[in-house]
Amino acid sequence: AQSVTQLGSHVSVSEGALVLLRCNYSSSVPPYLFWYVQYPNQGLQLLLKYTTGATLVKGINGFEAEFKKSETSFHLTKPSAHMSDAAEYFCAVSKAGGSYIPTFGRGTSLIVHP
């Protein structure tokens, strides 16, 4: 079975500060990993994903995440937060190979203060 844990249901940062959203996963086989973002009153949209190749993945809006197999982590970072980054962020995991249904974490709400 696969599962995802997002540490912290809410993360608060000041505008211009580093954003770090934590995601740890468990999977019995090599994983595919995703971050999705949900802006208020909208559906989710893909921010970035790791399937194979380079473990540092760059996404939209300056976000990036690094797959660390030894730590079973896929933390999301952005060097400098912007007010427009305020949203709900979801980490998801799926199994590599085959056609598996991804499992989503419970989400982390990012709050950006001026």
Add this chain to the structure above:
Amino acid sequence: NAGVTQTPKFRVLKTGQSMTLLCAQDMNHEYMYWYRQDPGMGLRLIHYSVGEGTTAKGEVPDGYNVSRLKKQNFLLGLESAAPSQTSVYFCASSKTGSGNTIYFGEGSWLTVV
């Protein structure tokens, strides 16, 4: 491009009433999903379909039924609505599973009184 379209966007039901949420995708995706989103619970998978004519239960299927008679449509039914089904419902689709991106609709807000 329309992507994933859900109707209705808002609905208020009385306990015991029935309704159907409609989902359509124009990306020729094989997989379709229905999720519900509740505060503090994240996204929970209700039912999904891996192709036309097939459906499967997700994490929280009780009280819901689904049908996928056409590849582009995925219907979610509530036979006898309960207040516990007050939620935001999201339809989504993907090419297949695993590493493929899931595309979400904009959500349907359902209140059961």
